[in-house]
Amino acid sequence: xxxxEPVYVVGVGMTRFGALDDSILDLAQSxxxxxxxxxxxxxxxxxxxxxxxxxPDEFVGQGHLxxxxxxxxGLVPAGATRVETGPSSGSSAFESAFALIAAGMADLVLVVxxxxxxxxxxxxxxxxxxKMMSYENETxxxxxxxxxxxxxxxxxxxxxxxxxxxxxxxxxxAHRNGAKNPLAHFQKEITVEQVSSARVVADPLTLxxxxxxxxxxAAVVVASGRAVKEHGLADRAxxxxxxxxxxxxxxxxxxxxxxxxxxxxxxxxxxxxMAGSSPKEIDVCELHxxxxxxxxxxxxxxxxxxxxCAIHAVKEGLTEVTGKMPVNTTGGIKARGHPxxxxxxxxxxxxxxxxxxxxxxxxxxxxxxxGLTHNIGxxxxxxxxxxxxxx
Amino acid sequence: xxxxEPVYVVGVGMTRFGALDDSILDLAQSxxxxxxxxxxxxxxxxxxxxxxxxxPDEFVGQGHLxxxxxxxxGLVPAGATRVETGPSSGSSAFESAFALIAAGMADLVLVVxxxxxxxxxxxxxxxxxxKMMSYENETxxxxxxxxxxxxxxxxxxxxxxxxxxxxxxxxxxAHRNGAKNPLAHFQKEITVEQVSSARVVADPLTLxxxxxxxxxxAAVVVASGRAVKEHGLADRAxxxxxxxxxxxxxxxxxxxxxxxxxxxxxxxxxxxxMAGSSPKEIDVCELHxxxxxxxxxxxxxxxxxxxxCAIHAVKEGLTEVTGKMPVNTTGGIKARGHPxxxxxxxxxxxxxxxxxxxxxxxxxxxxxxxGLTHNIGxxxxxxxxxxxxxx
Numbered sequence: 001x002x003x004x005e006p007v008y009v010v011g012v013g014m015t016r017f018g019a020l021d022d023s024i025l026d027l028a029q030s031x032x033x034x035x036x037x038x039x040x041x042x043x044x045x046x047x048x049x050x051x052x053x054x055x056p057d058e059f060v061g062q063g064h065l066x067x068x069x070x071x072x073x074g075l076v077p078a079g080a081t082r083v084e085t086g087p088s089s090g091s092s093a094f095e096s097a098f099a100l101i102a103a104g105m106a107d108l109v110l111v112v113x114x115x116x117x118x119x120x121x122x123x124x125x126x127x128x129x130x131k132m133m134s135y136e137n138e139t140x141x142x143x144x145x146x147x148x149x150x151x152x153x154x155x156x157x158x159x160x161x162x163x164x165x166x167x168x169x170x171x172x173x174a175h176r177n178g179a180k181n182p183l184a185h186f187q188k189e190i191t192v193e194q195v196s197s198a199r200v201v202a203d204p205l206t207l208x209x210x211x212x213x214x215x216x217x218a219a220v221v222v223a224s225g226r227a228v229k230e231h232g233l234a235d236r237a238x239x240x241x242x243x244x245x246x247x248x249x250x251x252x253x254x255x256x257x258x259x260x261x262x263x264x265x266x267x268x269x270x271x272x273x274m275a276g277s278s279p280k281e282i283d284v285c286e287l288h289x290x291x292x293x294x295x296x297x298x299x300x301x302x303x304x305x306x307x308x309c310a311i312h313a314v315k316e317g318l319t320e321v322t323g324k325m326p327v328n329t330t331g332g333i334k335a336r337g338h339p340x341x342x343x344x345x346x347x348x349x350x351x352x353x354x355x356x357x358x359x360x361x362x363x364x365x366x367x368x369x370x371g372l373t374h375n376i377g378x379x380x381x382x383x384x385x386x387x388x389x390x391x
Numbered sequence: 392x393x394x395x396e397p398v399y400v401v402g403v404g405m406t407r408f409g410a411l412d413d414s415i416l417d418l419a420q421s422x423x424x425x426x427x428x429x430x431x432x433x434x435x436x437x438x439x440x441x442x443x444x445x446x447p448d449e450f451v452g453q454g455h456l457x458x459x460x461x462x463x464x465g466l467v468p469a470g471a472t473r474v475e476t477g478p479s480s481g482s483s484a485f486e487s488a489f490a491l492i493a494a495g496m497a498d499l500v501l502v503v504x505x506x507x508x509x510x511x512x513x514x515x516x517x518x519x520x521x522k523m524m525s526y527e528n529e530t531x532x533x534x535x536x537x538x539x540x541x542x543x544x545x546x547x548x549x550x551x552x553x554x555x556x557x558x559x560x561x562x563x564x565a566h567r568n569g570a571k572n573p574l575a576h577f578q579k580e581i582t583v584e585q586v587s588s589a590r591v592v593a594d595p596l597t598l599x600x601x602x603x604x605x606x607x608x609a610a611v612v613v614a615s616g617r618a619v620k621e622h623g624l625a626d627r628a629x630x631x632x633x634x635x636x637x638x639x640x641x642x643x644x645x646x647x648x649x650x651x652x653x654x655x656x657x658x659x660x661x662x663x664x665m666a667g668s669s670p671k672e673i674d675v676c677e678l679h680x681x682x683x684x685x686x687x688x689x690x691x692x693x694x695x696x697x698x699x700c701a702i703h704a705v706k707e708g709l710t711e712v713t714g715k716m717p718v719n720t721t722g723g724i725k726a727r728g729h730p731x732x733x734x735x736x737x738x739x740x741x742x743x744x745x746x747x748x749x750x751x752x753x754x755x756x757x758x759x760x761x762g763l764t765h766n767i768g769x770x771x772x773x774x775x776x777x778x779x780x781x782x
Contacts, residue, residue, distance in 0.1 A: 005494070048636075058448055063522040064477050067773045071641040077657040079636025080773060081483050084473040086455050092472050096487055103396070103493035105634075105665075131454040243496075245439075245470025250462040266468040274496075382458045382471060 007101045008228050008237040008391065011039025011221035012349040017185045017337030020215040024053075024060050024116035025072055027217035031342075032073050032112050035219035039233060047106035049073070049080040052093030052113040053341035058128050060116050075110065086132045087290070088377030089113065090218065090344025091384035095243050097222045107227040113345030114217035125213055129340075132378040137251035146210055148252050148379050149291035150202035155258040156293060157204070160308035164204055168195035169314050170292040171208045171334055177321065178335025180362040185214045185337025195292075209292040214337035218346035234391065238352045241277060241370070241387040244270025248381040255380070263383040264301035264374065271372075271385040272303075279303035282325070282387075283368030284354045286347035288376040289332040298374055299327065302385070326365045329354065347373035348386060355390045398492045399619050399628040399782065402430025402612035403740040408576045408728030411606040415444075415451050415507035416463055418608035422733075423464050423503050426610035430624060438497035440464070440471040443484030443504040444732035449519050451507050460503065477523045478681070479768030480504065481609065481735025482775035486634050488613045498618040504736030505608035516604055520731075523769040528642035537601055539643050539770050540682035541593035546649040547684060548595070551699035555595055559586035560705050561683040562599045562725055568712065569726025571753040576605045576728025586683075600683040605728035609737035625782065629743045632668060632761070632778040635661025639772040646771070654774040655692035655765065662763075662776040663694075670694035673716070673778075674759035675745045677738035679767040680723040689765055690718065693776070717756045720745065738764035739777060746781045 013034025015027050022030070028051070036042040049070050057063040070080035083093040090113030097109040117125060130139050138148070156162055172192055178184035190208060198206035228237045246266030249255055256262060272278055279302055287298040296310035304325055305313050313319055319327040330336045330350045333343060351371035353359050373386045404425025406418050413421070419442070427433040440461050448454040461471035474484040481504025488500040508516060521530050529539070547553055563583055569575035581599060589597035619628045637657030640646055647653060663669060670693055678689040687701035695716055696704050704710055710718040721727045721741045724734060742762035744750050764777045 049638075055448055055454060057446055057519075057522065061522075062526075063446060063519075064475075064769060064773075066476050067523070067638060067769045068641055070638040070773075071645075075638070076640055076772075077637040077654060079486075079658070079661075079775075080476070080638045081487070081636075082475040083487075084455075084475060085457050085471070096472070096474075096490070099487070099490040099494045099496055102496065103490045105490055105493065128448075128454075131448065131452075132458070135453075245472075246468045247440075247458060247461040247466070247471045249467055250459055254462075263468060267470070270470075378455060378458045381467075382455075382461075384470075 005102045005104055006225050007098050007240045008223050009220050009240065009352050010223045010228060010233040010237050011035040011041060012352050013038060014183055014218040014346055014349050015216050016183045017214045017216035017339055019118045024056055024062065024114055027116060027215060028069055028112050028114040029072060031217035031219035032110060035221050039221040041108065041221055041231060044108055044231060046075050046078045046108050046110050048100050048109040049075045049078050050093040050097045050109060050111050051082050052089035052344060053082060054084060054086055054089050054115055055128055060119050069112065085382045086377030087340040088344055088375040088382050088384050089341040091375040091386060094345060094348055095245060095384060098240055098243055101222060101224045107224040109222045110219065111222055111345060112217060112219045113342040115339035115341040116215045117213040117339060118215050134251035137253055145379050146202045146205055146291060149293055150205045152258045152297065153204055153293040159259055162311055164196050165192055166311050167292055168192040170295045171195050174289065174328060174332045174334035177329055177363060178331025180360055181331050181336060182360060184331045184335050185212050186335045205291060211290045211333040211338040214339040216337060216339035216342045218342050218349045220345060220348055237391040238355050239389045239391050241389045242271040242275030244268060244385045246383055250381060252379065259297060260301055261297060261380040261383065263381050264298060267383045267385040268302050271387050275387040277370060277387055281370050282372045283370050284326050284329060284351060284365045285372040286328055286330065286332065286350055287374045289328055289334050290338060295327065302374060321363055321365060329359065329363050329365060344375040344384060347375060351388050355388060396493045396495055397616050398489050398631045399614050400611050400631065400743050401614045401619060401624040401628050402426040402432060403743050404429060405574055405609040405737055405740050406607050407574045408605045408607035408730055410509045415447055415453060415505055418507060418606060419460055419503050419505040420463060422608035422610035423501060426612050430612040432499065432612055432622060435499055435622060437466050437469045437499050437501050439491050439500040440466045440469050441484040441488045441500060441502050442473050443480035443735060444473060445475060445477055445480050445506055446519055451510050476773045477768030478731035479735055479766040479773055479775050480732040482766040482777060485736060485739055486636060486775060489631055489634055492613060492615045498615040500613045501610065502613055502736060503608060503610045504733040506730035506732040507606045508604040508730060509606050525642035528644055536770050537593045537596055537682060540684055541596045543649045543688065544595055544684040550650055553702055555587050556583055557702050558683055559583040561686045562586050565680065565719060565723045565725035568720050568754060569722025571751055572722050572727060573751060575722045575726050576603055577726045596682060602681045602724045602729040605730040607728060607730035607733045609733050609740045611736055611739055628782045629746050630780045630782050632780045633662040633666030635659060635776045637774055641772060643770065650688060651692055652688060652771040652774065654772050655689060658774045658776040659693050662778050666778040668761060668778055672761050673763045674761050675717050675720060675742060675756045676763040677719055677721065677723065677741055678765045680719055680725050681729060686718065693763065693765060712754055712756060720750065720754045720756060735766040735775060738766060742779050746779060
């Protein structure tokens, strides 16, 4: 199972994330056209279109975005597909584009990730998002995503001695980076004191441990080696070295442990194997920090640090933009925001921007060569890891 | 753009289609386990799972079927993806599985197509299905899928002289075949007189020109050449020769013509090109006859007959099971039924059964070697064509 045809990202685009006025179609179009302009492919013929989106039918009442957007974006008669794996829909859409090119079925593919979550009220949002969890084992007993995250935090604290104030360093870093990211949902710094003493949502997690729900879109243009040559894009091409995708049992109680997500471990193993790379080669990464505690768990599941040691790396500054192992330089899901279907594509877009050396002022990592994205669908299952390399 | 790795269907399963008591998960499981047993892969390790389903969030209130079913079917930690392209979701899921194997990213993939439509009432169903059409150009003015099909029928009658009683031959054939198919939604023969004189739904189309909405699931096990060898399945393997996928403008009024669907033409061209085959080599096919008139249009779009001549082939008996060009031997969407996300996988399953020589009594075509499936998502856009060959 080795990929035969190299695959590249040649263009990226992204809207601001936040509670926005634009419609879901406007958001998707904005990101898509930016990615096309970025890759000078606005007039090219795309072979395929893939859109990652979690639930536009219920969030905005408009489904079938593959067909609707293929028309709107001028891609007809390109085959168009929607991919959905919950909040990892964007990464899964990217993976589908990768497979189409790697299989030789397409040369130029547009991938859009999008979600518009602010049209429905919070109660409806919660009901829609709860469908990702196990009804029989979790939802029917009142469990919510943050309740499950709180269990993980409690167990992690018990096993490894993590303190509340240490955990607060994660959202503080996220907001510090987000404050420099003009596309981030939250662009304001916060303090450890603010995080630790904020309203408790699910003990020990407070309001500032949680990501927001957002509106937004991101897009990437994916190309075969032949298309890179044809369109003269070699100097902008970022190689997709590897992709891994894994699942876990739906209910958290059926899993082996609380302090690691096996779907992450499996996805990372597969991605590194395809890439012929290893965690120590990663120069920059975007990890799925929907809740603060997950950033620590994810760092360990990716193999970036030893078990139980992630917080030491954070405290030593290794995960800062200027550190040796920068994590979520964009503000991550916590501060950049989380329009669920868009997140995976935004992560890839952001890592590509880093590898190109085009990150916003104060967020550019020093000359990174290899980057990683990690995107969770559902609560700790359906996880996709992508590894990208400067060409 | 030529596929490098050959891909095979090695196992198939399907529930009965109809208004059923089983839950969507039970339906999916039933078809999946049958496909695994059929291919002796019940204990094999699947690399991937792809589910095609149109809108389980609104039809049954349970989304995220990729994660839910990966757990339920014992596939964890296989990467799991949901694909949605409206009523061609099943074919698109199959296409995704094909790409994963053709790219060398997987060796053994389970594909399930499923829909459970009978839990909501007819008004809700219509509202959900209307999302496939153009709101700005069609839905807001009261257009429905059958109204658009009626426009096509009127134009086709005007252009080619088709009569009402001639058109009735299509549902009559569908029901004649469905009556012999133990899995079909409708298993009762009807007459030309019944079709022509039935209640008019959208002039000139009557009740019997329309497919039902159904519950049901179908599944196929897809394998690489390596997996075929490893599991000793060479004698059951059906080769996937080609797949094509095309879109058209969302609104019918924006298209070039009413009597041909360009997305069909594009999808067929691509599929035949990949297959290195031509329409005259097709021995058996399943075409998306959601409305009677579409069977004629589809036959012409696939290149099986000249423009305007499809009805002659029907009248001469060529499209019967015993004819030279059998179409919809299972009863098609009209009589087999149409659980939207399941249909594409069911078509592939049914053609595989034909190529194996295992069709129900009275439905087996004489020694077919190459078969074709044609599956429409939305009203005439997002269309997938698949070509399969006995190994």
